[in-house]
Amino acid sequence: MTRKEDIGSMLSTLEGVCREDGPRSGGPEEVCREQLVRLFLNDRPIGSLVASPSQLRELGAGFVLSEGLAESVDRVEVSGDRVMVHGSAVTRPLEATTGSSGGLSAGRVLRKVTSGLSIDRDEIFAVIAGIVSELWERTGGAHCSVIFRDGAMLAKSSDVGRHNTVDKAIGHCVLSGIDLSCCVLGCTGRQPAGMVSKAVNVGIPIVISKAATTDEGVRLAREAGLTLVCRVKEGRFCVYAHPERIRRLKETDS
Template identity: 40%
Template sequence: MSLQETTTDTSGMTEKLPAVLWNEGEVTHICDTAAREEEIVLYLNGREYLHIVASPNMLLEFGAGYFTAAGIAEKILSVRIDDKNVFVEADLFPGAGPREGFAPAEKKGHVVSELLITPEEIFAVRKAMDVDVWRQTGGLHCAALWHDHKIIAVSSDIGRHNAVDKLIGFMTLQGIPPGECVLGCTGRQPKGMVMKAVNAGIPVIVGRTAVTYPGAMLAKEEGVTLIGFTRENRFTVYSHPERIAGFPAEEPENGKGTENNGELLLSGWQYDKGSVKPAVDVVVLEDTVTLYLNGEKYLDNTATLESLEELGAGFFIAAGITKKIRSVKVRDADIFVEADEVAEVCGKMESAGGFCPRESAVNVEGGITISPEEIFTVREQINTEEWDKTGALHCAVLYYQGEVVYSANDIGRHNAVDKVIGYMTLHRLPAGKCVLGCTGRMPHGMVSKAANAGIPVIVSRAATTSTGAALAERSGITLICFTRPPRFTVYSHPERIVGLGYEKGI
């Protein structure tokens, strides 16, 4: 299968990809629509600051919003674009120096606002995020900005962080008072996402999906009304309900407690078809881990505090930094990795908030074959109970010799995959005989992880991007996405799948 016939649509946000659809035993050649991603270079006050993967639109707004949301720029002076280079001039907060690795946003304020909105306006924000490009690709996040009782801007991007940054930039460049705005987002709301609204001064976040416990606590502390699980007729408010008409003024209890099974709980107020009642949700706890390589600090990373030895080993293998791990030691949230043949990696940030790996120059080999039944077995194992309970944990699994031998959960899909690759590495399983399963999307950076690890087959529950599919093709990886029994879509190297008719070559 070749991707040479790929074409770009007029908006520049999507591309058409040739693919093979399996549906209840029938094989159909299709032309699928996938999201595009580009490498964007951000400059701050004349100096190169960061390479970041993003959808190539609203770049002026992205530049202004990125530095505002990150707590770096106190005032944006100007933004200009030259191709995929974004040049931002800004007055900076004191101490906002050069970037060191993958740095999260830093808090630069507290939100004070007398804004009052209605449940109907919350649902209007939710509806504005139902954009065609999401339905077409399944791979683009969306954000919406509300002001003066109406939606004034909508953005889409391969990453939820970027989509929000674009709207914060729109608000900043247009001079719109942030205290009068509501920010909607399709993605989850961990602490780093809530921090963007805090730094921008936006008092209300409308999320379509889950929040995390640290995200909710930050919202409580810094004056943000945090709304999650916004559906057609209901939503849950976790902090500062006084801004919503008809809600009690009392703040929900912190709700941090455990049941017999040790689950973390968060209290809120739930609106459901006109009624308001107390609610308690199971949520995720995230934390910061620090990775050290050969005795030196390498990276701070937001992760779920489990399987940290596997995370340490897998991170450096998946990033293309080393091919051989000598040892991994964990001390609290510090992970110390010793490795051979260390390669330099330019500090990049994947669009969904993870470290962007090197691209492997080696073609992945693996004579394994996999049947549709085995593909659905992998899919079943990544449909985890933890995701169903919280809506916030990604899962990845390792399939080897006819069974799933390991699974990992994490707030980030990058980390979940790194943990699986780390398990494979530490247990010395032959990569060429393994299959990687993942709940998350498969852009270029995620496919690179499998390529660097030498895994020949990826099974994803979600979408790919055009560059993710192209990398899988040239790296020799069989990329299977939208795996939803009884169907799945194959974007590259279908010869490894029994029953598609490609077993003897393309």
């Protein structure tokens, strides 16, 4: 079951002068809040992120798993701007590469996706329809990610950063004991290699996005065995990798 987002903690109200087909007017405008978050894994600093100040436990858990820094998470503690994750850290060295998604190991495949999950093509639009972010509607400045299983939404997360929304949604499921190999990830954000690798590292088999992908995002999805569906809009979508997980893909509408 999804936990309702704390929208109030992610908003600030500031004065602005706005104009829209008429005389200008002044008044309060809602904008997204952002803060610097410092991440620790087993008491060792692993980096900092700029994020919306909500679901920070989920952010920490999802980040260390989706970036391949940990195999599992035992608990997460939040104190001020410090997010302290405790779990089973990987022992192999990681290449600290910062990509367009903001990750530390963008583009590296740590595992293959072997899930036998498949979905009907109509479920693609159902997932996208679920990406309704109150934070975006009120500010126009946020991304959103959702996780579905068997047609039901299990997680929804909003943030100023598209990569943070994925980490928060993943973290929510992990902390709830949900098997991600049976799930579908839906996103508003672009899918470069660094975003695709997040899903691969936690075993999510299908990623669906309103936005576009990149050549490296497609290459990584094909190599890792992940189904990548992008540019979903008004009855249209494009499957760039592993279309075998989409049922009725080649059938024509009657």
